[in-house]
Amino acid sequence: MTPAERQALLKTFNGEFVAITPGKGKFPATFVMGTKGGDASEQPARTVKIAGAFSMAKYEVPQNLWEAVMGKNPSRWTGPRNSVEMLSWQEAVVFCQRATLMMRAEKLIGADEEIRLPSEAEWEYCCRAGTTTAYSFGDKAQAKGDTGKKAGLLDPFGWHNGNAAGNDPPVGALKPNPWGLYDMHGYLWEFVADAWHADYKRAPADSGAWDGNKKFVSRVIRSGSWRDQYPSLRSATRLPLPDHVKSDAIGLRCVKAAVTSNDKKKVSK
Numbered sequence: 001m002t003p004a005e006r007q008a009l010l011k012t013f014n015g016e017f018v019a020i021t022p023g024k025g026k027f028p029a030t031f032v033m034g035t036k037g038g039d040a041s042e043q044p045a046r047t048v049k050i051a052g053a054f055s056m057a058k059y060e061v062p063q064n065l066w067e068a069v070m071g072k073n074p075s076r077w078t079g080p081r082n083s084v085e086m087l088s089w090q091e092a093v094v095f096c097q098r099a100t101l102m103m104r105a106e107k108l109i110g111a112d113e114e115i116r117l118p119s120e121a122e123w124e125y126c127c128r129a130g131t132t133t134a135y136s137f138g139d140k141a142q143a144k145g146d147t148g149k150k151a152g153l154l155d156p157f158g159w160h161n162g163n164a165a166g167n168d169p170p171v172g173a174l175k176p177n178p179w180g181l182y183d184m185h186g187y188l189w190e191f192v193a194d195a196w197h198a199d200y201k202r203a204p205a206d207s208g209a210w211d212g213n214k215k216f217v218s219r220v221i222r223s224g225s226w227r228d229q230y231p232s233l234r235s236a237t238r239l240p241l242p243d244h245v246k247s248d249a250i251g252l253r254c255v256k257a258a259v260t261s262n263d264k265k266k267v268s269k
Helices: 003-014 063-070 089-105 120-128
Strands: 017-020 030-033 046-049 054-057 113-116 189-195 218-222 238-242 255-258
Touching: 003 063, 003 089, 017 120, 030 120, 054 120, 063 089, 089 113, 120 189, 120 218, 189 238
Parallel strands: none
Antiparallel strands: 017 054, 030 046, 054 255, 113 255, 189 218, 218 238
């Protein structure tokens, strides 16, 4: 890949973020995270205040961008605009750090900005997009008459094991959620910054990443994937994954945001 090609991909990436401004316009200052009657890991439901403005990527990171930043495409299902997969949480963090440095060098972002993984609260806030239903489009995934894996109401918005045979489609092939974010339900599971906790009983009320016990080596994944049945694609669904594990059903989506005091230690200028 030539420097000009890399620069073009970084510029495209920089233009594919949606500005999220909590407390202004359609973006609520708080939201209810989790569920009251869902899986135990999603409880108790609680009100979370979003700390400040940030931008969420419209799409999961595509393979051509990953290759531009990391030098190699690790994916099993190849296609330049397919979501990258077969990467660990640790590698996702490195990608964000390298993308930050490259985009600063190209003056696409300022020295006070960074590319990072979303916190779990930021991710669910954006997935819900102001809704309180099981999915961003409603409470039901199956249309009248659907049985088994079929989920006609979900199909326009998400790839799952009832309408996909692999990680073949390009990012953004289906409809976005109400905030213009694509593939928030399905396609690939997405890494978030938080360490795994079995429930929300001691969860913070703010939207920062919840690290907690430093002994944890498992991280949270969100969204569901093309390998999963429709219930796993709900806005509140969450699973643990050891931070070194890779899968062809797991990728990442990035946030662009101001650097916090904690983040300054992680990314050098």
